[in-house]
Amino acid sequence: MSTAELHTLTGAYALHALPESEQRAFERHLEDCEACTQEVRELSATAARLGLAVAEPSPRDLRERVLREITTVRQEAPAHGRRERTGGRGRTGRWYGYALAACVAAAAAFGGVAVWQNQLAQDARQEANQAQRQNEQLAQVLSASDAKTSSSELTGGARGTVVVSQSQNRAVFLASNMAPPPSGKVYQIWFNDEGTMRSAGLMDPKASDDAVLLNGPVDQASGMGITVEPAGGSAEPTSDPVALMDFPTA
Incomplete structure (x- = not known):
């Protein structure tokens, strides 16, 4: 191999x-x-x-129910030395069932x-x-041999780096020291298509350092932005951008 x-x-x-x-x-x-x-x-x-x-954990009262049932179930006497009645099911038939x-x-x-x-x-x-x-x-x-990189300082002391490859038609965003989003919120990345924002995926809300492969092709996008959105993301930005970055051109 x-x-x-x-x-x-x-x-x-x-x-x-x-x-x-x-x-x-x-x-x-x-x-x-x-x-x-x-x-x-x-x-x-x-x-x-x-x-x-x-x-899924076992029900909390499972142990107590088992112990309680044990005290109420009569123990069957040994069958050695005696014969069960054969007329009807009898105790053996019931226990077999x-x-x-x-x-x-x-x-x-x-x-x-x-x-x-x-x-x-x-x-x-x-x-x-x-x-x-x-x-x-x-x-x-x-x-990629044609990968180009651009970095900038973001709000709160964070730093962002975007890597773009035209041959791959893809982009990667690298973040470091990102402050966590507010509770119930998430950072969403957007392609900037001449002023129209196109969703490019969500960042991990628990990671201060993250590497995100942007969803979808770069195509004619000139840059990217990051907004704070409800958990699960939004179809279009609902807040002002916390970061805007131009894609490298040279």
Whole structure:
């Protein structure tokens, strides 16, 4: 397996989805590849967050209910040395029915867990693949031979850098020391198309340092702006810009 192929296995490795032979080869590759090591760390953290997001704790009163039921259920005497009546279901028939019902319920529960785990794995794979594609696209912009960079000071002591590649027709915004947005708000980035603002995505409200691959092509945009919007973003700016930056031209 070539080194180029190994670079594409970070998502599958983070989800423990590689065959044993490929896993061993990839782990040897990790010993010398800091970029893949970092990407695996980030993808593993993403998968863990997905798991926590859908996990549901047991009801608070579950333990108390079980203990209470134990005290009220009569223990069945040993069957050794006695015979149960065969006329009608009797106690054995009832307990067999209870046991069968319990087995069916358990099977259904474990089946539900299996479905849930499978869905979680699929969601994690999709999230990991999307993150990997974005990281690859972001790296392509930053490493493009025609990449041009422009930096400026933003409000509150923050600093912003925009990198534009005409060959990729994409742009990346790098922020450092950004103050968190107000509660329930988010920073939204906009392309400036000759005065018309076109949404280019949202920044992570919890990250003071962030690297954002702007959504959509640069096309004829001459710059970008940042506004404070309600969580989830807006179709058009609803506040004055907290930052305006021109794209580099030379």
